Amino acid sequence: MPTPVLHRTRTAAPDPGPLLDLVRAVAADTAAWRPHVRFDARQRCWSRLLQTDDVDLWLLTWLPGQQTSLHDHGESAAAVTVLTGTIEEVRADRDGTLTREHLTVGDTVWVPQGAVHDVAHAGAGPAVSLHAYSPRLTRMTYYDVGRHGLRAVRTVEDDQPEHEETP
Numbered sequence: 001m002p003t004p005v006l007h008r009t010r011t012a013a014p015d016p017g018p019l020l021d022l023v024r025a026v027a028a029d030t031a032a033w034r035p036h037v038r039f040d041a042r043q044r045c046w047s048r049l050l051q052t053d054d055v056d057l058w059l060l061t062w063l064p065g066q067q068t069s070l071h072d073h074g075e076s077a078a079a080v081t082v083l084t085g086t087i088e089e090v091r092a093d094r095d096g097t098l099t100r101e102h103l104t105v106g107d108t109v110w111v112p113q114g115a116v117h118d119v120a121h122a123g124a125g126p127a128v129s130l131h132a133y134s135p136r137l138t139r140m141t142y143y144d145v146g147r148h149g150l151r152a153v154r155t156v157e158d159d160q161p162e163h164e165e166t167p
């Protein structure tokens with residue numbers, strides 16, 4: 001598995017290049033991720049594939065009906081790529097405008113620090129995706145959309161990725 005080399009300081013936003021390169025390289029190395037794929041209809045599954053001082057890399061699986069809710073990644077930025085199936089990513093502007101995109105195998109997106117999004121299963125079959133976070137994920141804030149735009153409703157201090165909000 002490649003070890004990402006990030007070019008940033010502690011106070012600067014991460015450079016998208018190394019994280020995007022990382023998820024693409026791991027996606028191409030089927031033996032690195034295939035053994036970690038498992039599905040559970042009761043809850044989504046995630047497995048950490050790599051952790052360095054600056055990066056967490058997680059494999060997530062998605063069955064019909066499984067999704068997160070609107071959230072940010074705290075101080076972390078993220079690169080996401082789809083390994084199998086289809087997922088839907090929803091981005092939310094501060095005014096609450098939602099933009100939806102279906103991502104299929106090989107599609108890779110950058111989620112900047114502060115971006116608010118939601119990820120859901122889409123399409124017919126199971127889906128698998130890779131999510132690399134830098135700095136390492138430590139906090140997620142969840143949002144809803146009200147009359148006045150996005151509203152933060154809960155912040156969770158956790159290093160687990162993309163989990164459902166648990167009130």
Ligand SMILES: [Fe+2]
Pocket residue numbers: 071072073117119162
């Ligand atoms: Fe996310």
